[in-house]
Amino acid sequence: MSAKVETKEIKGNTYTVTQLSPSKALPLKFKVMGALGDSVIEIAQAYTASKDKEEAQLKAFAAGLEKLFAKSTPEELTQLLKHTVTTNVRRNDEILTASGFDQHFQDDLVEIYLVFLFVLQVNFGDFIKGLGSIV
Numbered sequence: 005m006s007a008k009v010e011t012k013e014i015k016g017n018t019y020t021v022t023q024l025s026p027s028k029a030l031p032l033k034f035k036v037m038g039a040l041g042d043s044v045i046e047i048a049q050a051y052t053a054s055k056d057k058e059e060a061q062l063k064a065f066a067a068g069l070e071k072l073f074a075k076s077t078p079e080e081l082t083q084l085l086k087h088t089v090t091t092n093v094r095r096n097d098e099i100l101t102a103s104g105f106d107q108h109f110q111d112d113l114v115e116i117y118l119v120f121l122f123v124l125q126v127n128f129g130d131f132i133k134g135l136g137s138i139v
Contacts (some may be wrong), residue, residue, distance in 0.1 A: 010126045015115045021126040022092040029127050035084060035123065089119045
């Protein structure tokens with residue numbers, strides 16, 4: 005089975021995300037899940053209950069970010085976002101790198117969060133949908 009590849013237009017840029025291998029996806033999933041704690045269930049329920057998936061995802065992400073901010077230091081959160089948006093991600097056909105992170109996102113910090121959400125959707129969307137349907 006090959007890795008899923010999805011493309012999405014975000015803030016005028018075309019992002020392509022290749023699904024992480026299990027050995028890379030699991031540590032990221034555990035880090036995000038650990039930071040979100042019990043709110044993961046609320047996020048999953050909101051995601052699966054809404055007809056407007058984009059709106060539900062943004063609301064769930066906002067709630068999740070609030071939890072992440074509360075449970076993480078600024079340095080930890082920065083590292084998590086930076087690592088996530090520079091792993092298996094291309095912007096306008098250019099590979100995003102940790103060393104180019106500041107240059108890529110200099111114009112618009114909100115874009116970082118939107119790309120972070122997209123990466124989580126590509127890698128964990130099925131998990132979130134499944135969790136929401138069983139709770």
